[in-house]
Amino acid sequence: MYDNVTVNGIVLDTSLLKEYDKRLVILTAELGKITVFANGARRKNSQFTAVSQKFVMGSFTVHPGRNAYTLVSADIKENFIELSYDIEKMSYASYACEVLQAFSEEGIGAKDELNLLYVTFKAIINARQDLRLIKSVFILKLLDIEGLGLQMERCVKSDTCENLHHISLKDGGMICDAVVHKVNGARSISDDAIYAIRFVLSRDIASVYSFDISINVLDEIEKLSNDYLTMHSERTFKSLDILKGLL
Known part of the structure; x- marks a missing residue:
């Protein structure tokens, strides 16, 4: 028999099972993404009704199967x-949960991912920035946490720190003027966008949303982050369709 374990996490998704039960997907700091069955969660006066809702953050004691x-x-x-x-x-919060489901695994701790989701929820609720900026920052920071962060400080081909005006998502970072003609798919990037992405990648998770940008730079970063996410994920995120209908 396995002993009960207690984990800290956020409910990413829920689905109905049978007449009274629910299936939860929880992102946990200790065990990464886990599937949890909440038996009787849909019964009247069940102790699991409140805790088996999407977005709930808490401490969960579970029995391994x-x-x-x-x-x-x-x-x-x-x-x-x-x-x-x-x-x-x-919809934006659901999108963040959906993306995290694609990048998290069971058995691999997800403390940083969990912290990022927490501050992302807070940023969405406060809505001090455009929600599209929050989404773009979330993508860039999550990919950085997963070891896929863009190299924004130097050219990924020549290693120089000068004349950086293009970026290659395929190569994972900046391209200098001297070699850009040799790189297929390199795109120009503004100085303001470079600065903003550097800010995101250099900040700790708690302060990653402590800035704002112009609409033009936001448009640039949003497209870049969406394209970079698509490059590293085979999934199509359903929440994006909902977002497109709202914007």
């Missing part, structure tokens, strides 16, 4: 209920 876990108890720390009051904010 062969391929999944069974929820034993849970303590809610934050429910982020504000996300459910606004369809646009809810």
